[in-house]
Amino acid sequence: MRAIARHRWGSPELLALDEVDPPAIGDDEVLVSVRAASVNPYDWHRTTGTPYLVRIGSGLVTPRATALGADLAGVVAATGRDVTAFRVGDEVFGMGDGAFAEQVAIRPDRLAPKPADLSFEEAAAVPxxxxxxxxxxxxxxxxxxxxxxxxxxxxxxxxxxxxxxxxxxxxxxxxxxxxxxxxxxxxxxxxxxxxxxxxxxxxxxxxxxxxxxxxxxxxxxxxxxxxxxxxxxxxxxxxxxxxxxxxxxxxxxxxxxxxxxxxxxxxMLAKHSHADLLMLRDLLDSGQVRPVVERTYPLAETANALRHVAGGHTRGKVVITMA
The missing domain is CATH 3.40.50.720 (NAD(P)-binding Rossmann-like Domain)
Known part of the structure; x- marks a missing residue:
């Protein structure tokens, strides 16, 4: 599968589009085929390693982990034997490390059912x-x-x-x-x-x-x-x-x-909360909240998406698709 990887701290041009093996899932995880992943300032910091405080615990000279991306929406492709919350084929959205990839292994408590009226791009913009x-x-x-x-x-x-x-x-x-x-x-x-x-x-x-x-x-x-x-x-x-x-x-x-x-x-810094993700899902379902997506980029143009967000004048969210 294809995945965006950072092998060095620095500008987005240093990012690589690697061919890697699909992730193995544990008994308490699901495998999600990612359809869309949104870009956050968080991803810029984890790409460039700035401010330098970001590197504490993540690798002072080179990144210890290569995966990037957090927000995602997609379809459950496989489930661990202990998972009961989701089935293969369920459409979901949530947060998982390495979302800038075609597949991600993730715990069910970091996911929620995707609102039926939202596209994958819109759902990925939410978490x-x-x-x-x-x-x-x-x-x-x-x-x-x-x-x-x-x-x-x-x-x-x-x-x-x-x-x-x-x-x-x-x-x-x-x-x-x-x-x-x-x-x-x-x-x-x-x-x-x-x-x-x-x-x-x-x-x-x-x-x-x-x-x-x-x-x-x-x-x-x-x-x-x-x-x-x-x-x-x-x-x-x-x-x-x-x-x-x-x-x-x-x-x-x-x-x-x-x-x-x-x-x-x-x-403040946001923290993951399954209850809050479900609350957002309910607000989306009711129409009280709707995502604003300014534009999308294909996975191969992730560097351009990061530069766009780093400019500081994004209108709503920027989303990466797996095209």
Missing amino acids: LAGLTALQGLRDRGGIRPGQRVLINGAAGGVGTFAVQLAKAFGAEVTGVCGTGNVELVRGLGADHVIDYTRADFTRDGRTYDLILDVAGNRSNAARRRALTPGGTLVLVGGPKRNRWTGPLGSLLRMLVAALFSSRTMVG
């Missing part, structure tokens, strides 16, 4: 971005009905899910995006949309009970100014210019600033 948005709003942000919620970076992978989820939680939602994405964000259900090229949400006098900051492009002082007293900021993304720490430096500065503020300011 990591959807879990990040859900857990950021609900678990770290404590979102409640009637709150004023702002999503900074509303047109990206996490942001498009966050706008829809915040509406599903009963919030009044404001999305911040560029000019070309205003109608997209409004169409996702945002009550208000701010074009960041024309207005600065930290200076217009409006305040919010909860800010989910995916873009991470404002100072701590500016973000505090946009929060109500007692409001909450959840920082998902941040500047990636520092090759040693990436967005970690911004997060640490924010946490220090939080010690001297009445506002709650926290960072």
